[in-house]
Amino acid sequence: MIFYGTNSSRLKDGQINNVTCPNCENQTSMTYSVFGKYAYIYWIPIFPLGKVNVLECNSCKRTFKLKELPEQIKHKFELEKHRGIPILHFSGLAIIVLAIAFFAYSGSKNKELDAKYIQAPAIGDVYSVLSDTNGQYTTMKVTGVTNDSVFVVYNDYEIDKRSAIYKIDKKENYTVYESGYTKQEILSLYADKTIYEIDRE
Template sequence: MIFYGTNSSRLKDGQLPNVTCPNCETQTSMTYSVFGKYAYIYWIPIFPLGKVNVLECNHCKKTYKLKELPEQIQRKFETEKHTGIPFLHFSGLAIILLIIAYFSYSSAKHKEAEADYVVTPAIGDVYSLKAETKGHYTSMKVISVTNDSVYFVFNDYEIDKKSSIDEIDKASNYTNYTDGYTKEEIVSLYEEETIYNIDRD
């Protein structure tokens, strides 16, 4: 279950002097509070949703939102030095961006490693590839490498989700069919994305 919604936090309190309250018509001061609204997921702020300004007459104690007050008071309020949006309200967004950056970096590094693996195959390398059955995927494991060829044992199973190949990549599933390719053929299969991932322990 995903918990999400909106909330607010108090950013600043202050006094607005020499104003006339529309309710009691007394020249007095008003206490104001600035609240920052934000959206959250699992109580972690994701991004800000603006500010709410609340003012209270110090004489009659009536409370107003800023937009409910006369323009003169609104202008006076805007001349006050107000706080900006705190970084905390962006913390969830910052976490999301860091996660995206991490996975992008990891993916780029893995692709760099694959570029090396495909030209220097080693025993135990696992190649994820498109199966002959359309829309299915399987894997094959390197069992021998010669000067110009690579020999594999194929996985006994196929799966219909490209990203779920780990579910069938088990030692007990490599028992039957074996075959060999030239190193040039392996590079070609990788370039045309029939082989789409290479893992090395």
Template sequence: MIFYGTNASRLKDGRLSNVTCPNCNEQTSMTYSVFGKYAYIYWIPIFPLGKTNVLECDNCKGTYKLKELPNQIKQKFELEKHTGVPVKHFAGSAIILALISWVFYANAKDKENEAIYIKSPQVGDVYHTSGSNSGFYTTAKVTAIEADSIFVIFNDYEVDKKSGINDIDISSNYKPENTEGYKIEEVQKLYADEVIFEIDRD
């Protein structure tokens, strides 16, 4: 099934009077239709691709694109008031822009929250960190906070992609023997150096 491509919608119909058809050479009228072309994804218009003008002689029913007709007809057509590009042809672009804006907003909001979490750690916070091996990632869960120290249990598992890190964040992967202690200032420096690159808090 094809989920992308181009299509067209009828924007306007009208009639030109007192024109000479190049096919039947009769002075007659011509009916025209203006079509707006657009690209789509999943049948949602993304952006316009211009217009196509089709004219039909009311006498001989010959059909032409505007560019195929004599200047006299072209000039008469240009004097008509034609519709602009419909807003709906930008619908997909608007949706994409809204999604991108939302992602930027959500990321900025997450960073604001993390700035608070790293200054005021709580038991249960989960740090996403670079693993013990270069190019691997793991998690560490805060289990205790005492004065200026913080204790975390490191996850038993590592992943090679940041996107898979949530898959290993399960309780059974945290063993007490993997507990390590740090000064709070050390943890804050690890976050500043992006060794800790994300913080989750329920």
């Protein structure tokens, strides 16, 4: 279950002097509070939703939203210095942006390593492979390397989700007979994305 919603935090309190309350009509002062509204997911603020200004007459204690008050009071309120939107209200958005940047960088580095590993195969390398069987995924493990050939053993199992390939990459699943490829064939399989990922311990 995803917990999400809106909330607010108090940004500033202050007071406006020498104003006429529209309710009690006394010449008085008003206390105000500025609240910043924000959307959250799992109680982490994601982005701001604006501000709410609440004023209270110090004589009759009636509360007002700013838009309910006369222009004179609005003008005095606007002369007060109000803080901008707190950075905290963007914290969730910042986390999301950082996570995207991290995964993009990590993916880029993994691609660089894959390109390096495919050029110099090593015993124990595990190639994630798009199978010929109805878009299934499997793996093959490098068991031998010569000057121009690469020998592999295919995984006994296939899986229908690329992201779940780790579930079948187990030592006991490599019992099928050994196959041989030229290094050029391995490079071609990588180039056409049949081999799409390489894991080297």
